[in-house]
Amino acid sequence: MLARGEERAPNRRSHHVVIAAIPTLPFEQELLRLSLAALLGGAIGIEREMREHEAGLRTHLIVSVGSCLFTLVSAYGFRDFLVDGDATVRADPTRIAAQIVTGVGFLGAGTILRQGMSIRGLTTAATLWAVAAIGLTAGAGYYSAALVTTAIVLISLWPLRVVTQRLLGHHRDKRLSVGLAAEANTAGVVETLEQLGVKVSSYSVEQFDGGRGLVCVTELPRGVEPALVIRRLMLLAEVRAASWE
Numbered sequence: 001m002l003a004r005g006e007e008r009a010p011n012r013r014s015h016h017v018v019i020a021a022i023p024t025l026p027f028e029q030e031l032l033r034l035s036l037a038a039l040l041g042g043a044i045g046i047e048r049e050m051r052e053h054e055a056g057l058r059t060h061l062i063v064s065v066g067s068c069l070f071t072l073v074s075a076y077g078f079r080d081f082l083v084d085g086d087a088t089v090r091a092d093p094t095r096i097a098a099q100i101v102t103g104v105g106f107l108g109a110g111t112i113l114r115q116g117m118s119i120r121g122l123t124t125a126a127t128l129w130a131v132a133a134i135g136l137t138a139g140a141g142y143y144s145a146a147l148v149t150t151a152i153v154l155i156s157l158w159p160l161r162v163v164t165q166r167l168l169g170h171h172r173d174k175r176l177s178v179g180l181a182a183e184a185n186t187a188g189v190v191e192t193l194e195q196l197g198v199k200v201s202s203y204s205v206e207q208f209d210g211g212r213g214l215v216c217v218t219e220l221p222r223g224v225e226p227a228l229v230i231r232r233l234m235l236l237a238e239v240r241a242a243s244w245e
Helices: 012-021 027-050 057-076 094-103 105-109 122-139 143-157 159-168 187-195 226-234
Strands: 113-115 118-120 174-180 199-208 211-219 239-244
Touching: 027 057, 027 122, 027 143, 057 094, 057 122, 094 105, 094 122, 105 122, 122 143, 143 159, 174 187, 174 226, 187 199, 187 211, 187 226, 226 239
Parallel strands: none
Antiparallel strands: 113 118, 174 211, 174 239, 199 211
16 A cells, blocks of 8 residues: 555566667668668669659659658657657557558659550559558568569569560560651641550650651551551651651
């Protein structure tokens, strides 16, 4: 029994046990996890960079590292807050991770573009979402899963793409250069290509000798001859010249 006015002494031993149970992360592990997230995210970003997508090496690397950092902060960054004096606060380290899954969607949505009847950027949006998961996994210390996921994504972006192109009858990517008349609109050229069934992966307006031109990276479906594409383009008033590279 406690006398009136006498307070119960805090259980120091149990408090210290709780403090010791709260995980910490050495600096070496922080460096390893952040570096691995940067390496794996950058590997996927390089593939996107090589295919001339806006979201390339830096974007994928930053998304992966940012996700990793969010995970580290969620799991290890609030030790001083969780243990304050005699009070111990319980926290769920998965709450921030759950927000990463949905929050990175806005970044992927910004890479999706509609051009006529075709939609570009879906694969890049998917890779951004995937590298966010890879960074989160590296931050949690699940290295094997992060490495396997990176390998699967890279295989799906290049070797698997080549296999599907051959199975579905697509030729390899071909670059098409189109010389434009003065003040010509590029929409007519892209629309004509899409009407022929040509998939325009990307295009850019560049300066050619004697004027402005359009350079397109395309995929030709089975049965569409390159010469037919050139003939159809030359019928357009805004096209001065067209050739395959």
